[in-house]
Every structure is written in structure tokens, then in C-alpha cells.
Amino acid sequence: MENRAIFSGKLLPYLLILPQLAVSLIFFYWPALQALQQSFLVQDAFGLSTEFVWFENYINLLQTPEYYHAIAVTFVFSALVAFFSLTIGLLLAVMANRNIRGVQIYRTFLIVPYAVAPAVASVLFIFMFQPGLGMIARALQRNGIDWNPVLNGTHAMILVVVVAVWNQISYNFLFFLAGLQAIPRSVIEAAAIDGAKPMRRFWTIIFPLLSPTTFFLIIVNITYVFFNTLGIIDTATGGGPNGATQTLVYKVFQDGKVGTDLGGSAAQSVILMVIVVALTAFQFRYVEKKVHY
Amino acid sequence: MVEHRRFGNLLPHLVLLAGVAIVAFPVYLAVIASTHDNTVIANGQMPLYPGSHAIETYWNTIVSGTGKTTRAPVGGMMLNSLIMALGIAAGKIAISIISAYAIVFFSFRFRMTAFWTIFITLMLPVEVRIFPTYKITSDLHMLDSYAGLILPLIASATATLLFRQFFMTVPKELVEASKIDGAGPIRFFWDTLLPLSVTNIAALFVILFIYGWNQYLWPLLITTRDDMQTIVIGIKKIIDVHDALTEWQVAMATAVLAMLPPVAVVVLMQRLFVKGLIETEK
Numbered sequence: 001m002e003n004r005a006i007f008s009g010k011l012l013p014y015l016l017i018l019p020q021l022a023v024s025l026i027f028f029y030w031p032a033l034q035a036l037q038q039s040f041l042v043q044d045a046f047g048l049s050t051e052f053v054w055f056e057n058y059i060n061l062l063q064t065p066e067y068y069h070a071i072a073v074t075f076v077f078s079a080l081v082a083f084f085s086l087t088i089g090l091l092l093a094v095m096a097n098r099n100i101r102g103v104q105i106y107r108t109f110l111i112v113p114y115a116v117a118p119a120v121a122s123v124l125f126i127f128m129f130q131p132g133l134g135m136i137a138r139a140l141q142r143n144g145i146d147w148n149p150v151l152n153g154t155h156a157m158i159l160v161v162v163v164a165v166w167n168q169i170s171y172n173f174l175f176f177l178a179g180l181q182a183i184p185r186s187v188i189e190a191a192a193i194d195g196a197k198p199m200r201r202f203w204t205i206i207f208p209l210l211s212p213t214t215f216f217l218i219i220v221n222i223t224y225v226f227f228n229t230l231g232i233i234d235t236a237t238g239g240g241p242n243g244a245t246q247t248l249v250y251k252v253f254q255d256g257k258v259g260t261d262l263g264g265s266a267a268q269s270v271i272l273m274v275i276v277v278a279l280t281a282f283q284f285r286y287v288e289k290k291v292h293y
Numbered sequence: 294m295v296e297h298r299r300f301g302n303l304l305p306h307l308v309l310l311a312g313v314a315i316v317a318f319p320v321y322l323a324v325i326a327s328t329h330d331n332t333v334i335a336n337g338q339m340p341l342y343p344g345s346h347a348i349e350t351y352w353n354t355i356v357s358g359t360g361k362t363t364r365a366p367v368g369g370m371m372l373n374s375l376i377m378a379l380g381i382a383a384g385k386i387a388i389s390i391i392s393a394y395a396i397v398f399f400s401f402r403f404r405m406t407a408f409w410t411i412f413i414t415l416m417l418p419v420e421v422r423i424f425p426t427y428k429i430t431s432d433l434h435m436l437d438s439y440a441g442l443i444l445p446l447i448a449s450a451t452a453t454l455l456f457r458q459f460f461m462t463v464p465k466e467l468v469e470a471s472k473i474d475g476a477g478p479i480r481f482f483w484d485t486l487l488p489l490s491v492t493n494i495a496a497l498f499v500i501l502f503i504y505g506w507n508q509y510l511w512p513l514l515i516t517t518r519d520d521m522q523t524i525v526i527g528i529k530k531i532i533d534v535h536d537a538l539t540e541w542q543v544a545m546a547t548a549v550l551a552m553l554p555p556v557a558v559v560v561l562m563q564r565l566f567v568k569g570l571i572e573t574e575k
Binding site for chain 2: 006007008009012013014016017019020021023024025026027028029030031032034035038088091092095096098100101103106107108109110111112113114115116117118119120121123124125126127128132133134135138166169170171174175178216220223226227230231234235249252253256262265266269272273276277280281
């Protein structure tokens with residue numbers, strides 16, 4: 001990092017940096033360390049005594065089938081949401097990158113879901129998919145599909161995926177659009193002169209040039225599914241039925257809320273922290289690289 | 294585009310129209326539902342055009358609170374959401390801009406330590422360390438308070454990094470000129486740096502306002518009193534009542550009200566919003 005070292009105040013710089021350091025230490029480092037410490041402890045049923053147990057919480061966790069189930073649910077959920085929201089976002093961005101009439105109006109409409117809170121988006125879709133009264137639920141039932149996300153795990157998963165995709169399209173759309181606009185026109189024109197048709201131009205030139213954006217978005221989408229969808233899951237399905245929509249983060253939340261197994265919940269948090277740090281580090285390394293070209 | 298097409302731009306129009314329809318339909322349906330009587334909605338017979346109960350529903354939702362499902366009127370929740378969103382946006386910008394200023398323009402002991410200490414907070418969203426954070430907030434007696442809603446959520450480095458990035462592009466000559474004019478560090482900050490940062494601040498403000506308004510998990514945990522609830526939490530409580538009793542017209546009116554401020558901000562501040570989004574994430 002370049003040192004500009006332009007002012008040489010004695011006390012001032014410390015005062016300037018103090019508020020942020022204080023907030024970070026109190027509300028970030030302290031709780032993170034507590035989670036780490038808690039994950040090595042076992043508390044008795046009344047919370048009267050605690051015992052240091054090394055990795056017992058972790059070992060117990062890795063022996064419960066529900067944990068693996070939550071991992072599988074998280075994986076399926078992330079993959080579906082990332083795939084659909086990226087594909088739809090890219091398709092819309094390519095179309096909105098054309099010089100057509102009213103394109104600004106389309107763009108304005110398409111960014112709206114970003115502003116809608118996940119939990120609120122969830123409520124909008126619950127209304128449409130509510131068996132008996134929801135417009136789409138009734139249409140499905142008329143066509144012989146016994147739609148019921150409260151009892152059917154697959155239906156519940158479809159519901160949360162649909163909400164999350166809807167919520168995430170705008171974000172991917174905006175980043176793909178920015179990526180597309182950064183591609184020099186001359187490159188595309190040169191390919192056109194060489195006789196490449198639109199589809200071919202897309203797959204051989206535009207798509208590869210978009211790959212840094214795509215890669216960045218894949219990581220961001222996975223992070224989004226991990227954390228921001230908690231509001232969706234909590235309002236739409238509550239993790240059910242039978243854990244069918246219980247992701248790793250939601251499990252931490254539920255286990256901690258019931259509060260019977262603090263150590264186990266903390267161990268889950270720590271594992272999650274490791275996953276996020278790995279994802280973020282990966283992303284930074286990549287973004288750093290991207291700066292070079 | 295490059296060549297002339299036979300069918301003009303029919304395909305992009307169709308695709309974009311379909312996209313807009315998918316995006317807008319759930320919102321449209323919520324608006325429509327908030328204007329109908331609950332009996333019509335509960336039967337699944339709701340028409341696709343507005344009904345006549347709009348004023349009644351919105352009045353009940355915002356001001357008086359309906360007896361059955363909302364314990365508190367939504368007006369108060371909106372005020373809480375507004376305070377929280379503004380507090381997060383203003384607070385995060387304030388602490389970030391001064392710490393970035395210190396890191397870029399000063400040389401002092403532990404400068405790199407301070408930078409890395411802040412930088413690492415980028416890595417973990419509050420969801421991962423939620424219960425210990427809850428415990429600490431509770432130990433500090435901040436449950437059911439605006440400070441409790443705001444402070445833990447401003448502990449991250451995104452804004453600091455953005456300002457740092459921007460400050461590094463400020464030419465050295467500008468600082469030197471300002472020094473020759475006899476300006477000290479505080480004068481330079483107020484008279485030169487702050488005016489230069491206005492667009493960045495505004496863009497960041499838009500993003501952070503939406504982030505704050507849309508928070509779910511944190512307010513859900515730390516608010517227990519009805520009068521401290523935010524609207525995003527309030528809406529969940531309205532639909533949590535057992536099926537047959539759910540007042541869907543109130544739920545949908547609440548959803549509309551919960552969407553209104555962030556959607557308005559995004560639509561009106563489109564350029565700033567996009568700038569802020571793309572800069573903060575990179």
C-alpha cells in the first residue's frame with residue numbers, strides 16, 4: 001500500500017480511526033471470538049457449569065445425519081438459485097444492452113426486485129402459492145398438481161428457489177449489463193465483419209470476455225444464498241417440511257434459538273465462518289487478478 | 294447493433310417484456326389484493342383489477358392497527374425502519390470516511406495493523422456470529438433500542454475500502470497546494486476532500502439505506518417490544534397467524550408499504566444506486 005504520509009498529526013489519526021475500530025472490536029471480534037470459544041465448551045442442562053471439551057462439539061456435529069442433510073440442502077439450493085438467476089440475468093442483460101426503444105424503462109423495471117427485502121418478496125410469493133387461495137396454487141391444482149409446500153418437501157424447495165431467484169435477478173442483471181457495456185464495440189464489429197453471426201459472436205467473444213463478471217457473480221450468488229435467504233426461508237417454510245429447506249445458516253439460527261445446544265450451534269457457526277472466509281479470500285484473489293487487464 | 298435484422302428488434306422486446314412481467318406481477322398482485330375485502334381474497338376469487346377497499350385497508354394498516362393480526366399499527370414500524378436505515382447509512386458513512394482518511398493521509402504507528410483489523414471484518418456477515426453478537430448487545434443493555442439495531446450492523450469495512458480506494462486517486466498536488474495555503478488536516482478534510490466525495494457518499498447512502506431497511510434477522514432477534522419492531526419483521530408476524538385468520542389484505546398492504554421506500558429510492562436514484570452497487574461490491 002502506498003504511503004501518502006502527508007499529515008503528521010500525533011493524536012488526530014488515532015481519534016479518526018477510533019470509532020470504527022471500537023465498533024469492529026465490540027461487535028465483530030468479540031462475538032467472533034466468543035463463538036470460537038463457545039464451540040469448545042459443553043454446558044450442562046441448567047447452564048450452571050461448563051466444561052472444556054476440545055473438539056467434541058465438532059465431532060458430534062459431524063456424526064449427525066441432519067447436518068449432512070443441511071449441507072445437501074444448502075448445496076442444491078445454492079446451485080439452483082445461482083444457475084437460474086445467472087442465466088435469466090444474463091439473458092435480460094444481453095437484450096437490454098441493445099439499442100432499442102424504451103430500453104431505459106425496461107432497465108428501471110428490472111432493477112426493482114433488488115429493493116425488495118427477501119422476507120417481503122417471500123410474502124408476495126406465499127400469497128400466490130398459498131393452496132386454496134393463491135392464484136398460481138389454484139392454477140396448479142386445476143391442472144392436477146396437488147400443490148402443497150407445507151407438506152411436500154420438493155414443493156417447499158421450489159417455492160424458496162423461485163423467491164430467491166426473483167429477488168436475485170436484478171443484481172445479476174445489473175452486473176452483467178455493466179460487464180457488457182465495458183466490452184469495446186470495435187471487437188464485436190471486427191467479428192461481424194469477419195462474418196460471425198450474432199450467436200457465434202456471443203459464444204466466442206462476448207461470453208468469454210464476460211467471464212470475470214460471471215465468476216465474480218457466482219461467488220456473490222453463493223454468498224447471497226448462504227445468508228440473505230434466511231429471511232425467505234424463515235417466512236416461507238420455516239426450514240420445513242421435515243428439514244427439506246433447512247440450510248446451514250438456518251440450522252445455526254434454529255439450533256441457537258431453541259438454545260439447548262449452545263456449543264453445537266457455535267461449532268456450526270465456526271464451520272460456516274471458515275467456509276465464508278474461504279469464499280471471500282478466493283474472490284479477493286480473483287478480483288485482484290482481474291484488475292490487471 | 295452491427296447488422297440490420299429482418300424482424301427489427303422484436304426478440305429483445307419480447308424477452309424484456311416477459312422479464313418485466315415476471316418481475317412486476319407479484320408486486321402488482323399485492324397492490325390489487327390490498328384493495329379488496331378479505332372474504333373475496335380468502336375464497337381465491339380475487340379479480341385482477343382494483344377493488345374498493347383501498348382507503349379503509351391502508352388506514353387500518355398504517356394508523357389504527359387491526360385487532361386480529363397486527364398488534365401494532367404499521368406506521369410506527371415504518372418509522373422504526375426509517376430510523377434504522379438512516380442510522381445505518383449515516384453511521385457507517387461517518388465512521389468509514391474518517392477512518393479511511395486517517396489510513397490514507399496520515400502516517401502513524403499501527404497504521405497497517407488498524408487497516409487490517411478493519412479489513413478483516415469484510416469477511417463475515419453478521420448472520421454467522423449472530424448469537425454471540427446478540428449476547429454482547431444484550432450485555433450492553435442495547436436490546437429494544439435504536440443503538441442496538443444500528444451499531445452491530447455498521448461493523449463492516451465495505452465503505453471504508455471504498456473511500457480508501459477513492460482517496461488514493463486524489464492527486465498529491467491538491468494536498469500540497471492546500472498545505473501551502475496554510476490548511477491543516479481538518480481544514481483539508483472539510484474544504485477539499487468532503488466536497489470531492491459527495492457523489493461517492495450519495496451512492497453509498499442509497500445502497501446502505503436499502504441494506505438497512507431490508508434487514509431481517511437482526512431486528513427479529515433483538516426487538517421484543519412491539520413498538521420497536523421494523524416493518525419487515527411486522528409483516529412476518531401478520532402472516533404467521535393461522536391460515537384461515539390471516540388478513541391477507543392487511544398483509545399485502547403492509548408488503549406494499551414495506552417495498553415503497555426502498556423501491557422509490559432505487560428508481561429515483563438509479564444512476565447513483567448502480568454506481569454505488571458496482572463500486573462497493575468490487
